[in-house]
Amino acid sequence: MLDGLIVLLILLPIAAGSGWAARGRSERRRRRERVQPNAPVHADYLRGISYLVNEESDRAIETFIRVLEVDNETAETHLALGNLFRRQGDIDRALRLHQNLVARPNLSPAHRNQARYELACDYLKAGVLDRAEALFAELVDQQAFVERSLNGLIAIHEKVRDWEQAIVATKHLERARGASLRPVIAQYHCELAEQAASSGNDDSATRQLKAARHAYRGCARVSLAAGALAERNREYRSAIRAYRDVLSQDAAFATEILEPMRRCFDASDDATGYVDFLQAFIVEVEGAAGHVAYARHLQRAGRLDEAIAHLSRYLQSEASWIGFYHLLELASADPRSSLTGPLDNLRQSLARIIDHEPTYRCGHCGFSGRYLHWQCPSCRQWNAMIPRKDIRPGE
Template identity: 80%
Template sequence: MLEGLIAPLILLLGAAGSGWLARVRWEKRSASIRQQRPPPVHADYLRGIRYLVNEDADRAIETFIRVLEVDNETAETHLALGNLFRRQGDIDRALRLHQNLVARPNLAPAHRNQARYELAQDYLKAGVLDRAEDLFVDLVDQSSFAERSLNGLITIHEQVRDWEQAIAATQHLERVRGASLRPIIAQYHCELAEQAAAAGDDPGVNGQLKAARQAYQNCARISLIAGGVAERNRDYRGAIRAYREVLVQDIAFATETLEPIRRCFDACDDVVGYIDFLQAFMVEVNGAAGHVAYARHLQRADRVDEAIAHLSRYLQSEASWVGFYHLLELASADPRSNLTGPLDNLRRSLARIIDHEPTYRCGHCGFSGRYLHWQCPSCRQWNTVAPRQDIRPSE
C-alpha cells in the first residue's frame, strides 16, 4: 500500500516541511532582537513522520493535510495532490481535497474555479455525471475554463448518448476554438439517424442524414446508413447509388460496400451491372478485396478456372495474404485440383488467422478489433477506425 502512495507522501511531506521551515525563518527574523529560540516543530508534522516510519500511509497523509493549511499560498499544492490522487485512482481522497478547497470562503477566484474544475473531473471519473455536468456548465462562462469544460460536457453527453446535447456543446466548442469540428457533428447526426432507423422512422432518418451532410458531406457513414435504409425498403437501385457514394466520400471504407452492393445487384438480377461495378472497383480501390469479390463471382458462375487465373495474375504483382488464402480456397474447392499437404495446411492456418485477426484498426491509438466502431472504444476519437486491407500473420 505504501508503495502506491509514495508520490503523494513526498508532495505532502515536502510542502508541510517547507511551510514549517518558512515559519521558523520568519519567527527567527522577527524575534532576533529578543534572542528567542525558534518555535518547536509542529506536533502533527512529527506525528505524520511517525506514521510514515510505521508504514501507516493513510494516517500519514491525513496528518500532513491537516498541517498544510489551505490558503492562497498552498492552494496549488492541494490541487496538485488532488490531481495525483485522481490519477492513481483514489477518487475519494481527490474528492475530499477538492471539496475542501471549494468550501474555503477566502480562496482567490482563480484557485476556486480551478478547484471546481478538478472537482468536476473527480465526479466524472467517479461516474457521478449529474454533479460533474452542473460544475462544467457553471464554468463554461469562464474564458480560461470554457474549452476544457465543454470537452467535459461533450464526454458526458456521449456517455449517456444524448446526441442533441452533444451537437450543441460541440458547436459551442467550435466557436470557442475557432476551428471546425464538423466531421464529429456529422457523426452525432448519424447516431440520431441510426436511432430513428431502429424505430422505423424513415423521415427522421432522412432528416438526420440531411443534417449530417450539411455538417460534413464526406462522411462515409451517411451513405452506409442511407443504403441500409433503402435496402430494407427494397429500393435496391437507390441503395446501390447510396453505397457507391462511399467510394467518393472516403475510399478507406470502400470494402464495406462490397457485400451490400452484391446483395442489391442480386436482388435486381443484374449480373452485368454487378460485373461493371466490380471492374470499376478493382481500378479505383487498392487492395485484394475487389479482386477476391470478382473471383468469387466467377466461382458462383461455375467459372472456377477463370477465378483462379484472375487471382493468380493479381498476386503476381501484389502481395496479399487474404488474396492468397482465397486462391487456395478456390483451388481446394475445384474437384480437379489436389492441393499438396503443405499448401492445404497453409490454407487451414490462414483460415484460422483470418477468423481471429482484427479487421479494423484505429489510426490514432492503434486499437484493433473485429467490429467497426465510428468512435474508437480506446481513445474515444471519432473517424479514426477504418478497415484493414490485409492480415499480418507474422505479428
C-alpha cells in the same frame, strides 16, 4: 492503489517548509501580541514523520496535507496533489481535497474555478455524472475553463448517448476554438439516424442523415447508413448510388461496400452492372478485396478457371494473405485439382487465422477488433477505426 512514496516525496519538503513558516508566523505574532506560542503545525509535522517511519504512508499523507495550509500560495500544490490522486485512481481522496479547496473563502477566483473544474473531473471519473455536468455547465456559463469544461460536457453526453446535447455542446466548443468540428457533429447525427431507424422511424432517420451530410459531406458513414436504409426498403438503385458515394468520401472504407453492392445488384438482377462496378473498384481501390470479390463473382457464374487465373495474376504482382487464402479456397473447389496435404493444411490454418484476426484498427491508439466502431472504444476518437487491408498475425 496510489503510490504513497511519490506523494510523500512531493509533500515532505513542502509540508516542512509550510510548518516552519507557520511556526515563524506564530512566533512573530506572539512577539507582537505578547501571548504564548502555539505551534500545532510543527507537532503535526513531527507526527507525520512518525507515521512515515512506521510505514503508515496513508496516515502520513493525510497529516502532511493537514499541515499544508490552504491559501493562494499553496493552492497549486493542493491542485497538483488532487490530480495525482485522481490519476492513480484514489478518487475519494481527490474529491475531499478539491472539495476542501472550493470551500475555502480566501482563495482567489482563478484558483477556486480551477478547483471547481478539477472537482468536476473527479465526479466524472467517479461516475457521478449529474454533479459533474452541473459544475462543467456553471464554469461554461461563467466563461471559466470553457474549452475543457465543454469537453467534459461532451464526454458526459456521449456516455449517456444524449446526441442532441452533444451536438449543442460541440457547436459551442467549435465557436470557442474557432476550428471546425463538423466531422464529429456528423457522427452524432448518424447516431440519431441509427436510433430512429432501429425504432422504425425512417423519416426521422432520413432527416438526421441529411443533417449529417450537411454538417460534413466527407462522412462515409452517412452514405453507408443511407445505403442500408434504402436497401432495407428495397430501393436498390438508391442504395447503390449511396454506397457508391463512399468511394469518393473515404477510400479507407471502400471495402465496406463490396458485399452490400453485391446484394443490391443481385436483387436488381443486374450482373453486368455489378461487373462494371467491380472493374472500376479494382482500378480505384488498392488491395486484394476487389480482386477477391471479382474472382468470387466469376466462381458463382461457373467460370472457376477464370477466377483462379485472375487471382493468380494479381498475386504475382502483389503479396496478400487474404488473396492467397481465397486462391486456395478456389483451388479446393476445383474437382480436377482439389488441394491435398500441406497446401490444404495451409488453407485451413489461414482460415483459422482470418477468423480470429482483428479486421479493424484505430489509427489513433492502435486498438483493434472484429467490429466497426465509429467511436474507438479505447481512445474515444471518432472515425479513427478503419478496415485492415490484410491480416498481420501478431501485430
